[in-house]
Every structure is written in structure tokens, then in C-alpha cells.
Amino acid sequence: MIQKKRRGQLIVLSGPSGVGKSTVIAELLHERENTFFSVSYTTRKPRVGEADGINYNFVSEETFEGMIARGEFLEYARYVDHYYGTSLKVINEKLEEGVDVLLDIEVQGAAKVREKCPEAVLIFIMPPSFEELSRRLHGRNTDAEAAIEGRLEKARVECREISNYDYLVVNDKVSAAAAEITAILTAESCRTKYYLDFWKEFDVL
Ligand code: ADP
Ligand code: 5GP
Numbered sequence: 001m002i003q004k005k006r007r008g009q010l011i012v013l014s015g016p017s018g019v020g021k022s023t024v025i026a027e028l029l030h031e032r033e034n035t036f037f038s039v040s041y042t043t044r045k046p047r048v049g050e051a052d053g054i055n056y057n058f059v060s061e062e063t064f065e066g067m068i069a070r071g072e073f074l075e076y077a078r079y080v081d082h083y084y085g086t087s088l089k090v091i092n093e094k095l096e097e098g099v100d101v102l103l104d105i106e107v108q109g110a111a112k113v114r115e116k117c118p119e120a121v122l123i124f125i126m127p128p129s130f131e132e133l134s135r136r137l138h139g140r141n142t143d144a145e146a147a148i149e150g151r152l153e154k155a156r157v158e159c160r161e162i163s164n165y166d167y168l169v170v171n172d173k174v175s176a177a178a179a180e181i182t183a184i185l186t187a188e189s190c191r192t193k194y195y196l197d198f199w200k201e202f203d204v205l
Helices: 021-031 063-069 088-094 109-116 130-138 145-164 174-189 194-199
Strands: 010-014 036-037 039-042 056-058 075-079 080-087 101-103 120-127 167-170
Touching: 010 021, 010 109, 021 036, 021 101, 021 174, 036 174, 039 063, 063 075, 063 080, 075 088, 075 167, 080 088, 080 109, 088 101, 101 145, 109 120, 120 145, 130 145, 167 174
Parallel strands: 010 101, 010 120, 036 101, 039 056, 120 167
Antiparallel strands: 039 080, 075 080
16 A cells, blocks of 8 residues: 655645634634644733633743743744744644644744745635725724734735745635645645655665
8 A cells, every 4th residue: 555654744824914814724623634733822912712722822021032042933923013933842743743733824934934844835815805804804803993904004015925935825715715725735745755755665766
């Protein structure tokens, strides 16, 4: 029986705040086996409905800076006055076990992941329009008007980084966006490189 030999796939999802990344990720986790969401560390305060250890690990600036000093992050960035970072330890364990790991991170962090892990798959999630993005940010009802304006402005700047991503998915309907991401990940898992060990064993190459 032909077998793939691979670590888990590291998957980066980026896109403007409010585009629906968390919503699409929840759908993916529900539907896809062997997939783990990396819970980031942040110094921002929890929004209504967010829980520590589930949406983020909420920590103080002091704790976060201690983690930076000890080299505990794969990547971290400053975004709208707060730190956000991905802890190395857990994701390495999961990847070694062959589990796919999803990161929900902004564009500076994604660029760092690309540098450090060239095999990562980078997917950018776009809203169907900026009007719809504004509606979603207002509809979420978790940020003050000034914060929403800041996030909308940032969204236009972030979209300039799209060419650094491997794939673009428009989140019009959640189920359709999740299905496209699943298709991308299925295709990525079928790359010939994951079968090379098998063929080498049989001296075909
Ligand atoms: P992000 O994680 O990208 O900041 P969220 O997942 O919090 O975004 O989604 C922002 C808001 O938009 C939420 O209220 C969510 O229910 C809504 N939303 C997400 N995806 C869609 C969609 N495809 N159509 C309509 N509303 C959506
Ligand atoms: P929010 O405050 O809306 O939850 O997130 C703001 C931005 O931070 C989003 O674009 C999100 O993708 C990004 N983000 C969340 N966790 C991380 C992380 O660990 N590293 C980086 N670089 N960005 C993150």
C-alpha cells in the first residue's frame, strides 16, 4: 500500500479583521479531522464572548515580552497597539504527530512564517466587498466605532500583501469558503514530494 510520509501541514490564514476568519476556522475544525487550531498569545483584552485558552491566551505585556526574550515564539507582531504571537512549542509537537496546524495571523506574522517555514501554505481571505466588511465589523458588535475605522483602514493596507500568498479565498458564504480551503489542503497533501520516500524504497527514482 502506498503511504504518504509527512509531517503535518502548517496553514496560515490571513485577512482583514472582521472578514470571518474565526468563523471559517470553526467550520473547518468541525468538518476536518486531524486539524488543530493554534491558539495565539495576545496582550489585547478579551472581547465579549471570548474565553482565555480558547480564542487566545490573554497575557500581560510583561509576560509577552518575557516570552519574546526566551525565544518562545515562531513569530509575533504588533497590531493596532497590541502584541500577537504564535507559540512554537505546541505547533511543533502537533506537526511532528502529522496533525495539520491552522494559524490565524496578520500579514507581518505571515511573512515571518514564510521565511522560517517555506513549506507552509499561505491563504488570504477576502470579503466580497469593503462595504460588506464594514457591515460585518459593525454587526459583530464588539469594537468601538474608532477601532472599527482603524481596522477598515488597516484592511486596505493588508490587501496589498495578497501577492505574497499562495491562495485567495473569498468569504461570501462560510460553507463555500471552508470547502475551498479544504480543497486547497487536499491538493497540497497530494504533492509528489510526500511520496518520494516510498518510491526511493522501491528504487524507482
Ligand atoms: P475575523 O475572525 O476575521 O475577525 P469573525 O469570524 O469574527 O472575523 O467574523 C466577523 C463577523 O462577520 C461575525 O459577526 C461573523 O458572524 C460574521 N461573518 C463571518 N463570515 C460571514 C459570512 N460569510 N457572511 C456573513 N457574515 C459573516
Ligand atoms: P483580533 O484582535 O481581531 O482578534 O486580531 C487582530 C489581528 O491579529 C488579526 O489579523 C489576526 O489574524 C491577527 N493575529 C492573531 N493571532 C496572531 C498571532 O499569533 N500572530 C500574528 N502575527 N497575528 C495574529
